[in-house]
Amino acid sequence: MLRMANNEHDTALHEAVQYHHPEVVKWLIEEDPEFTYGANFSGGTPLYMAAERGFRDLVKIIIENTNRDRLAHTGPMGRTALHAAVICRDPSRHILFLNLPYFLCGLFINITVMVKEILRWKSDLRKEVDENGWSPLHCAAYLGYVPIARQLLHKSDNSVVYLRVKNYDNKTALHIAATRGNKLIAKLLMSRYPDCCEQVDVNGNNVVHLFMMQRRCFRSFIKIPWMNVRALINEKNVEGQTPLHLLAHSQLRCRSFILKKEVDKMALNNQKLNCFGRNFTGRGFIWKKGKHDFIISTLKRAKARVGPLFWQKAMRKDKDKKNEDKKDEDMSQSKRSKGLDTSFLREAGQSHLIVAALVATVSFAAGFTLPGGYKDGDGMAILSNNPAFKAFVVSDSLALVLSVTAVLFSFYTALAKTKKRVNLFVRPAYWLTKLGVGAMVVAFFTGLYTVLPHHSGIAISTFIICICCSVFSIISGSVPQRWITKCTKFRSR
Structure with a gap:
């Protein structure tokens, strides 16, 4: 009777979890603790459904009263209950996006307790990935959940940090945190595993590239010892761009990074241009207004020089300008003829x-x-x-x-x-x-x-x-x- 399912493949336990009835859930499990409750038509198991809805008490009841060898934890899209707990729709989840310090993690007690219970039951779930290649740590890095990221990294081997999302430019958790601008997650990962900074995505971008591409430059982030390695801050991606190229292109006001002695101001990209040459407009030697003035003055102060092929590009632009003038004259002649x-x-x-x-x-x-x-x-x-x-x-x-x-x-x-x-x-x-x-x-x-x-x-x-x-x-x-x-x-x- 307890194992019967409806048209949606929901058992009585599925229904009790869905409508949050703790007493009924506990009674159903105690009556038949050896039965493995599989997924319903939507792909959710009772444990996954409880974690997805943020029902901390139901997660604890199911884990403590079910035979652990027979407890199913899968959900739709290849996710596990740990995935669901990290990205669950908790009432306080909007606060998590603020990247608050760790001492305020008491605000997230529902999520952190659920994650703790699931990891205590089965710690190997932190390595499980869904159909898209996302692990729970990737999700926490994307959302900026610092307390949960700490729990996932606690007593974990380094294999979790180096897992890559293939359908997301082969990024690691550190790359995702940098792409989203979650500097606290990035600092946490680099403090635990310094060598993860050396990883690059499919486009050859390291963590510094990704921060510059998002127009984010944090002084405290640059002060991290592992971020001051010459090979890291001067590394080129597949287009030959260094972080300084991207900084100049995105118009970031980051004087401390530009003035660092370790930064190579004369590095050339695949177009044979350095960071100084990227700040000219399309017509001659007129500088762009606004933020570019700040970047150019800082580059001059850092004794940056124009690249070797800039003059060739300038002459080419002058030639293009003459061709445009001739084209305008021909167009005017055509107008006169008409x-x-x-x-x-x-x-x-x-x-x-x-x-x-x-x-x-x-x-x-x-x-x-x-x-x-x-x-x-x-x-x-x-x-x-x-x-x-x-x-x-x-x-x-x-x-x-x-x-x-x-x-x-x-x-x-x-x-x-x-x-x-x-x-x-x-x-x-x-x-x-x-x-x-x-x-x-x-x-x-x-x-x-x-x-x-x-x-x-x-x-x-x-x-x-x-x-x-x-x-x-x-x-x-x-x-x-x-x-x-x-x-x-x-x-x-």
Whole structure:
């Protein structure tokens, strides 16, 4: 009856642990102490469930009243009850993130007692890793649980410290603590096992690299004797970066580290740059503002010098700057060719103004110099009833009106300040000028036709010439620019 399970593979003991009933848990275990309670459908055993929920009393009851050889401790994702105890959702777990000193570990009594009970029952669990390769010590280093880390390291061999997480860049517990900025965990690990500082992750970063990459530099951390070894503070990762390179790149204000005599200021990375060369901007020799000024002044004080290939990179940047300037000029030329440049449009407007003013002047003069002359009596035009004369008067008036309007638009173009308004005036001025020139040609032809014999050869020749010129002017203004370019290239061949 006690061993029966529901659809979720939960026994009565699973249910009692889940809802935190200590008396029921103790009674169920005493009734059948030899039975091994396996995992439920979610993968949790009773001991794991109690540790995961932070039930310190239930963990103690299960361990003390169950046959220790038959007690299951596994959970989901390959975790053990010790994993669950370290990362359990304890009500005071938010305080653990503050990395408080060890003398305040009484605040974490639930977790520390659980860890102590589990380690007393089975100390080998500290070496067990989950499916992702994380041991309980890795979890404590990640979360910054100093008291729990002390318990895990107590009476433990050094194999736990050197376990690596393969899916986390092959990091050890010290690397994880440095990555998270948990300096107390890092100091604890290095004080117990000084040689763990020599370990590097898959990218060749040691503990000093990782602290610099997280933009964390602690003076007390640098004062640790094992951190002052030249081989450690000058070690290069796979990219050839030393901790000083990373410090300069991340803009850390750590004067004490830069001024240390053991730090090699002239170390070169794989790009043949030292820490001093990394602080130049992309344009010439202008220093970046803010924190870089502090780092550069400190590097100068430490007698750091520019790397050997900096001048070559500076010349290359100057060349790139020239290429950028040329590219900008080409782009400006392209804009002018597309009519997008304001200065080009203004220059075109000046040309339109000159042509429109000339057409207006000629049309105005032609209006008072009528073909055929005036009558002596009333001063009226002699040929006022002639249809060709009427066409002359209309076309000349149209030419005058269109050209004067084009002059006004060109005048407004000079006053426009935005590209949109310049386009608004330049394009109509162009078409008005073009139409005014056409009207002037028609006025010229009709004026000659009025005073010439209609069926004479000279009248017909004048008509043909004017028509051809008008058609040519219309076609030349309508042909796309790309056709003209292609014809020019074809002739040049």
